[in-house]
Amino acid sequence: MITLFYLAGAIAIISTVAVIVQTNIVHALIYLILSLLAVAVIFYVLGAPFAAMLEAIVYAGAIMVLFLFVIMMLNLGQHTIDQERSWLSLRGWIAPTIMAGLLLTNFLYVMDGIDHGVEPTRVGVLEVSVLLFGPYVLAVELASILLLAGLVAAYHLAKKRD
């Protein structure tokens, strides 16, 4: 089990890095799908099959495939690849890399010495739904309001003027 966890974690990290450094946007998106699937595997290993399923169906499945279709329809050619490549110049990388490296060392330093033991407890569909329709029912309602706000804003910004 623990090998699977580290394997999926490594794949997730490598593919996320690949998303950033890829210059071809379609390749980058496919790496993103891979990264999301790897995270789904991590959820599964940690005992949350429902979260794993949602991650695979909603994120990797629906949203990313939609992204991929839109990008393919836009038909971006060599031009965007060159532009992406020009943005990935070494100079732009130096400062963020140093800062991120500092943060990482900081984080590792703090995490050092903490017991990393993980005991997976199964959180299935039943447990999630009992919470969602019990004490957290207001959260579900509020999430629908949040989506309404996004919908109205997107409708207004994206509509064509006649």
Add this chain to the structure above:
Amino acid sequence: MNITLADLIPLQPLLIVTGTAVVTMLAVALKRSHGLTAGITVLGLLVATMVAAELMATANDQVTPLLIVDQYSLFFTVVVCAAAMFITILSYSYLAPLDDDKEEFYLLLGIATIGAVVMVSSNHFVSTVLGLETLSMSLYGMVAYPVHSAKAVKFPLEASVKYLVLSAAASGLLLFGMALVYAQTGTLAFADIASSAATAGMGTGFSVIGLLLISVGMAFKLSLAPFHMWTPDVYEGAPLPATSYLATIGKAAMFVVLLRFVVASNALAFESVVAVFSLLAVASILAGNLLALLQENLKRILAYSSIAHMGYLLIAIIASYDAEGAVSVEAVSFYLLAYVIMSLGAFAVVAALSSSDSEVDRVADYQGLFWRAPWLAAVFTAMLLSLAGIPLTVGFIGKFYLFFAGVEASLWLLLAALVLGSGIGLYYYLRIVYKMILPVPDSSALPNSAGSLGSHSVLALLLLLLIVLGVYPAPVMAIIESISTLI
């Protein structure tokens, strides 16, 4: 802790605001009418304000683990709903000349108010995030609203994208911090964080990092320096009603959450958190006031001044750990009320002079306003003097309260920054007042007749509040004292 029918009674203000948004949406679907939509929104917000004020005497309930409806949250529900109502009235004349559909703006404003009401009643991470995201999501739309208008004076889309990207990054930090705190304590409710601190060792491990990440995420939303970069650009690029919403309700709701979180979770027991908060406060006061000196655009000046005011407020938050009793909570509550009144008043004057196709927002444009429109100039002067903290205005009482809280906790260094900042602040506030007294130039951008009846009555009401609370603050102070003991 499932929801029951009895739980719906304390939730009435929230339900009324939600109902307003839904009715607005249905009305837009049936018939597009600018006046009708604005009217429904104003009416709904007015009813919500009155119901919340009515409930304040009795309600004190935890409704499911997510929301707490006590006198404190109801007080700020009143503030949020009333301010949203004022902004709706201001939007009506501002949006009138817009050559695009105007109705969705009120819908977004209503939904943003739902988010703000949830935030002021939240004592749980889940409701904090949901309320915050609802508020921000509507604001993205409101900031970019005039994007289709050919005559849009500013750059709404640029402002909205900047706000969207930075706000999403801040939400990411906030969520990561919450996840770390949850990993350490196993709870998402504010109150349980402190009680589990003794057992699970809140001070050890990554929970302090979690607290710091949460503080940084909130500092982004409150535009505290050094996380303030987005503020002036977004304030300048957004249409005025959206700017005033962002500057008043957006900030106040976030600050109430921060206060509740800090007080309930005992986060200030850790020296590193206190150090970060103190740095944020000093940096915001100095950066906000010094950078405001260099600005020629009124919206940018108000943006930097809001950064400084958030820094002042943070002093009272830091004081809440050391000071005896609830004096610092009172100071924060009173100053938030004062800040909403004076900041909304200042934006309301600019909004009364502007419309969606011509914004009067350069300081130079205000030359001679005293001779052209004495009433607007008088209100503007009062608001600016209050922002500067001159006696007889609500701003002075508020600042005095903050100072008092700081003295109680003996935060001398922070108080020195407060005094220094207020001194610098005087200069750029009075510079605008001075500009208004100068004679009218030949090529004046000022319109001859400005503002609708609605916006003038909003101005009159805000001016009245500003002076009454500045001269005779005792009744409101009594209310704030009684609600602050509960938090």
